[in-house]
Amino acid sequence: MMANGVEKMKKIVILGATSGIAVEVERLLARQGYELLLVGRSPQRLQELRADLLTRGAATVAVYGADLASVQQHADLFDFVQHTFSDYDTVLSAYGSMHEQKDSETSVDVLLEELQVNFVSATAILTLFAADLEQRRTGCLAVITSVAGDRGRRSNYVYGSAKGALSLFLQGLRARLHTAGVRVITIKPGPVQTSMTDHLPNSARFARPEQVARDIVRALERRSPDVLYTPKIWRYIMTGVRQIPETIFKRLSF
């Protein structure tokens, strides 16, 4: 920990708390005595998760059931946070969806749902929290996007474009909140073994969620970096992938 009086963050709101990566992050935070507010769709799953985190050492765990993809529900959620968890200092957004790319090529409904969940709704809820933290001139917004957002690929460009757009949104937000002393962390995991990726080929070789969670928690507790690639090798892989000229890239099949 640095000597210049960095405040230890202890109260965290987790959006999409039942997602595979989020669960592992919460377990690490629980062991460190964080107070958590878990937001997710299924009240039953949130209760099971709450019991687990309390058993593993969390100080307090509050839960709130909401479908974050539905922007209409954001105001109530934000109200709840203001009333019961107002002195939170960190928000981690970990929700998202990944349909089969083929489905969003043939169905505009699936396409729009993918963009709504991964991009539109995320910017909406983050805007509420950003304004609050900006006014309080403290805190941290950490958002899970994806390495898939660094380059549009044939096999995954709808998910990729939503996550890429979210990364761009966070770039601007970071610059805006920087002057208020609010941190914005863009978390870009490579492929991870969770329910979201089980249908992809070779999913057994993906990173383990525990490993990604360790990197995320470390980033939350330090002042750097602004953009976290996890596992770390993806920073180098994506640096390479971004250099490939479009005229070659369009002929690649991955």
Added chain:
Amino acid sequence: MSGQSATALRRQTRPQIATTRVLSWGRYPKTAHTHVHRPAWNDQVPEILASAAADSLLSRGLGRSYGDSCLNGGRELIDCRRLNRILGFDDASGIVRCESGVTLSDIIDISLPRGWFLPVTPGTCFVTVGGAIANDVHGKNHHRAGTFGSHIRQIGLHRSNDGLVACSSLENADMLRATIGGLGLTGVIAWADLQLKRVAGPWIDADSIPFQSLGSFLDLSRDSDGHFEYTVAWLDCFSGRNPRGVFFRGNHAESCGKEFRPKRGPQVPFPPPAWMLNRHSVRAFNNAYYKLHARRKGVAVVPYDSFFYPLDSVRQWNLLYGKQGFLQYQCVIPETNLEAIEELLDRVARSGMGSFLGVLKQFGSAPSAGMLSFPRPGLTIALDFSMRGERTLQLMQSLDEVVQQSGGALYPAKDARMSPALFEASFPRWRSFVPYIDPKMSSSFWRRVTGAR
């Protein structure tokens, strides 16, 4: 937050070709599965059961069964590892409620700092609670505490035909007895209540004594049963009829000033070439191991993990046996039949095919909790054999003769090749278990030994 529609679509288009390779701990046999379900929440399990064909599914934990009891070749698996939430722990009573994919290591992590420990633990803590129930595992304290299943107070069981069923000694007691030792065939365990036991801390007063014959082992074992909670012996399986070995015994230590630090050992990165593990290198290892312990004999206070889980310190040690994998042979033979045990050890020694791990333990007389539980009064012997094709299988068949004639039994959790006849001899009442099998479930092991579809 993937949409239901896409999930359903995926299921329809899933190819029915067995391409997903999943192995057991012994890495033999090599099997392919058509699909592996990975539910992350208990509410997803009923849909998996409902949409499956008859006899198509098997629930699986960390896959530490050695043979094919955790495999379902050509069909589907339900991997329960993500069902790993600890739903509650009562500090006063020591009862922990957990989902089936919680590992024994997880339970130790939350309970030992509060003065509670597993009532029974096998030789590795990297097994799931579901797996420990399904194989009704035993440990070094079998003579005192019986099997793992006898400390299960209640379970919730997903059944394809009647939903989530609570089973305890008060309701659905038969289904509980079937599920304990039921090899994952009775349904998917949603949660289980496990009664832990009070301990003073993480330390064990351990004692090791070299011995040079079966008779002296039995004397040691009988002497120790009254005073020691834990007893087990390591055996040099090259020494034949008059085996030499090291007898380990221990009790939980009252207190100790030392600071406890859990260790994390190296990992075997890949299977080494087969020639590295030959009769000379293994014989030399066994010789060195015996000499080391003969010199170090005596009393010491040791951390619980090095006492209970010495092999866990080398992660993926199963890879040491190379690409072909290995077989473990664990049998129990009645104590009245010492000649049979000597004959068995003699056949192993003469074959020259023995390996590092020879384990000998005297079971107690407590009745096991499950219909198909393996532990019963007698001496249990566990031996590893590197898989070298036909001659390995022939040796094991010749051991089968000894076991069957002695009135003994073989342990399904370790088996990949026993004959239906030996299974019948080991578990003569298996037919009364059949009505409790979930109609959607089956396993490679079960089809092999019973001829089921």
